[in-house]
Amino acid sequence: MIEISNVSKSYGDTIVVREVSLQIPRRGVTSIIGPNGAGKSTLLSMISRLAPMTAGTVKVDGLDVTRTPSDVLAKRLSILRQDNRVGSRLTVRDLVEFGRYPYSKGRLTPEDRAQADKAIRFLDLQAYSDRFLDELSGGQRQRAYVAMVLCQDTDYVLFDEPLNNLDMKHAVGMMKLLRQAADTLGKTIVLVLHDINFASCYSDYIVAMRDGAVVRHGPPDVIMTSEAIRDVYDMDVEIQEIQGRRISIYYT
Amino acid sequence: MGGPLCHVKPSTGRTRRECCRRIVKRLLLAATIVIALASISLLIGVGDLSLQALFSPQEGQYATQVLLISRIPRTLALILAGTAMAVAGTIMQMLTRNRFVEPSTAGTVESASLGLLIVTLFAPEAPVIVKMLVAGGFALAGTALFLRILKLVPLRSVLTVPLVGIMLGGVIGAITTFFAYRFDLLQSLNAWTTGDFSGVLRGRYELLWIAFALTLLAYLAADRLTLAGMGRDFATNLGLRYRSVVSFGLIIVAMVTATIVVTVGMLPFLGLIVPNVVSLMMGDNMRRSLPWVALLGAGLVLACDIIGRVAYYPYEIPIGTIMGIIGSGLFLFLLLKGRERLA
Numbered sequence: 248m249i250e251i252s253n254v255s256k257s258y259g260d261t262i263v264v265r266e267v268s269l270q271i272p273r274r275g276v277t278s279i280i281g282p283n284g285a286g287k288s289t290l291l292s293m294i295s296r297l298a299p300m301t302a303g304t305v306k307v308d309g310l311d312v313t314r315t316p317s318d319v320l321a322k323r324l325s326i327l328r329q330d331n332r333v334g335s336r337l338t339v340r341d342l343v344e345f346g347r348y349p350y351s352k353g354r355l356t357p358e359d360r361a362q363a364d365k366a367i368r369f370l371d372l373q374a375y376s377d378r379f380l381d382e383l384s385g386g387q388r389q390r391a392y393v394a395m396v397l398c399q400d401t402d403y404v405l406f407d408e409p410l411n412n413l414d415m416k417h418a419v420g421m422m423k424l425l426r427q428a429a430d431t432l433g434k435t436i437v438l439v440l441h442d443i444n445f446a447s448c449y450s451d452y453i454v455a456m457r458d459g460a461v462v463r464h465g466p467p468d469v470i471m472t473s474e475a476i477r478d479v480y481d482m483d484v485e486i487q488e489i490q491g492r493r494i495s496i497y498y499t
Numbered sequence: 500m501g502g503p504l505c506h507v508k509p510s511t512g513r514t515r516r517e518c519c520r521r522i523v524k525r526l527l528l529a530a531t532i533v534i535a536l537a538s539i540s541l542l543i544g545v546g547d548l549s550l551q552a553l554f555s556p557q558e559g560q561y562a563t564q565v566l567l568i569s570r571i572p573r574t575l576a577l578i579l580a581g582t583a584m585a586v587a588g589t590i591m592q593m594l595t596r597n598r599f600v601e602p603s604t605a606g607t608v609e610s611a612s613l614g615l616l617i618v619t620l621f622a623p624e625a626p627v628i629v630k631m632l633v634a635g636g637f638a639l640a641g642t643a644l645f646l647r648i649l650k651l652v653p654l655r656s657v658l659t660v661p662l663v664g665i666m667l668g669g670v671i672g673a674i675t676t677f678f679a680y681r682f683d684l685l686q687s688l689n690a691w692t693t694g695d696f697s698g699v700l701r702g703r704y705e706l707l708w709i710a711f712a713l714t715l716l717a718y719l720a721a722d723r724l725t726l727a728g729m730g731r732d733f734a735t736n737l738g739l740r741y742r743s744v745v746s747f748g749l750i751i752v753a754m755v756t757a758t759i760v761v762t763v764g765m766l767p768f769l770g771l772i773v774p775n776v777v778s779l780m781m782g783d784n785m786r787r788s789l790p791w792v793a794l795l796g797a798g799l800v801l802a803c804d805i806i807g808r809v810a811y812y813p814y815e816i817p818i819g820t821i822m823g824i825i826g827s828g829l830f831l832f833l834l835l836k837g838r839e840r841l842a
């Protein structure tokens with residue numbers, strides 16, 4: 248379980264995350280939604296010890312993330328941030344194999360390699376595995392990063408807008424893959440999503456943020472109402488039930 | 500990562516072992532070229548030294564003396580300095596994530612010279628290892644200052660980074676020159692900042708083995724340095740203690756630079772050219788690329804030194820000049836060829 252208690256973050260006088268308390272249960276997919284600048288990325292960075300918090304605590308399976316040695320945490324929790332610019336010329340395979348670093352510390356075992364192969368296959372990257380990252384399209388690169396994080400094989404996996412740059416087919420593939428990881432491998436997946444319909448179709452739980460605070464949280468059918476979405480985004484949308492799923496029509 | 504040096508291409512249907520063998524073969528070929536260059540370097544020079552002379556009874560003793568006291572030390576110094584400088588450049592480029600950074604575009608060399616000047620002024624009798632350590636301390640402080648300034652400069656573009664470094668180096672260099680002028684040490688300062696191997700003799704180059712040992716140490720940490728080169732967030736996510744790895748890398752760079760400045764003087768462009776060429780050829784996974792960086796560094800320095808010695812025989816053109824010409828040419832080529840990637 249991820250326990251977030253009274254977490255705040257401010258830059259100078261501006262508070263960007265204010266007193267967020269939240270419990271994210273083990274197993275399953277939790278989506279965080281909210282308008283630009285709501286503090287979603289900041290919250291995710293604090294949960295994963297990439298950014299220090301101004302106040303509050305975050306515990307993952309009882310381990311305080313700011314006190315636990317980084318290499319211990321790296322075997323339990325992994326994160327992929329929103330904008331990744333790995334400037335190094337690494338091949339996709341190199342990158343994915345580095346996902347095993349917390350375990351192998353550079354000495355890859357055959358199991359480590361098998362794990363990397365599997366991650367490459369899952370993300371449909373076999374054809375590109377020997378290409379350098381700077382020779383890929385944005386979507387292919389995004390999939391390579393996701394493969395690396397999956398190769399890290401942690402119980403908790405955090406993604407900040409993992410569907411960035413992905414085409415329709417790969418976006419759906421990615422969501423199915425994450426759903427499957429939660430269902431068959433018992434992973435706890437936390438992701439920031441912009442398309443609330445993906446959140447609706449694939450999450451067990453949705454957390455809605457606005458102005459640095461959590462304004463609503465609950466299962467999809469509680470969050471996917473016109474009223475709740477108006478509270479979060481200041482926008483009137485129509486929600487329809489299509490094939491048993493709540494879909495919002497917000498394009499026009 | 501991979502096996503120590505391997506780069507597998509399953510798409511070509513080769514097994515990991517076959518690929519390893521191919522890579523080792525190529526490395527051996529490159530090493531053979533370096534050894535050939537080293538042999539040429541041993542045999543040319545003003546003092547007559549031919550293979551016949553070496554084995555003839557009359558001249559043999561003289562030739563052996565030349566070989567032991569001057570030629571072998573010089574060739575070893577070239578190899579050690581070339582290797583270490585190229586590796587130091589690679590480490591700096593990884594840690595700053597910028598392809599234009601090397602010890603002479605980050606204030607490192609100028610700081611080392613300042614340290615060396617100060618220790619020469621206040622403790623002229625200090626053993627050379629002490630001088631080197633003081634210079635290394637200054638080099639480290641100067642590089643740390645460079646990184647601190649980078650954090651404060653907004654809107655970092657690829658080119659502002661080395662520009663900041665060159666300006667910082669200019670300021671430190673000006674201070675150093677001022678004091679060198681006041682205390683009549685300009686000639687020494689010149690020796691530190693321009694590489695020259697003509698004065699290398701037995702007993703005057705051995706410090707370079709320290710630079711070599713540091714290079715080996717960097718190789719042992721190759722995975723960690725590569726990870727650090729992916730940026731702080733990636734590195735932290737994978738459990739790396741990012742700051743300690745960066746500090747470790749910078750200490751290696753500072754000490755290598757200090758050693759080279761103290762013994763043979765700075766070699767320009769080397770730390771810029773070699774890492775860029777190797778990166779284009781085989782990427783930035785340092786476990787795989789560092790052996791190539793080392794070989795190419797040694798080979799380039801040996802080649803430049805040989806050209807400098809034969810071009811105007813019996814006079815010698817300083818290696819810094821040759822490196823400047825070849826280096827800037829290569830660098831222009833790289834800029835034009837790898838433009839998309841560098842910009």
Ligand SMILES: Nc1ncnc2c1ncn2[C@@H]1O[C@H](COP(=O)(O)OP(=O)(O)O)[C@@H](O)[C@H]1O
Nearest residue numbers: 258261263281282283284285286287288289290
């Ligand atoms: N380094 C920073 N300094 C000042 N403000 C920042 C910084 N980083 C983010 N912010 C501000 O924090 C707020 C939340 O940002 P973020 O968490 O990235 O939002 P989201 O991911 O929900 O779009 C934004 O208003 C942003 O401008």
Ligand SMILES: [Mg+2]
Nearest residue numbers: 287288329407
């Ligand atoms: Mg964000």
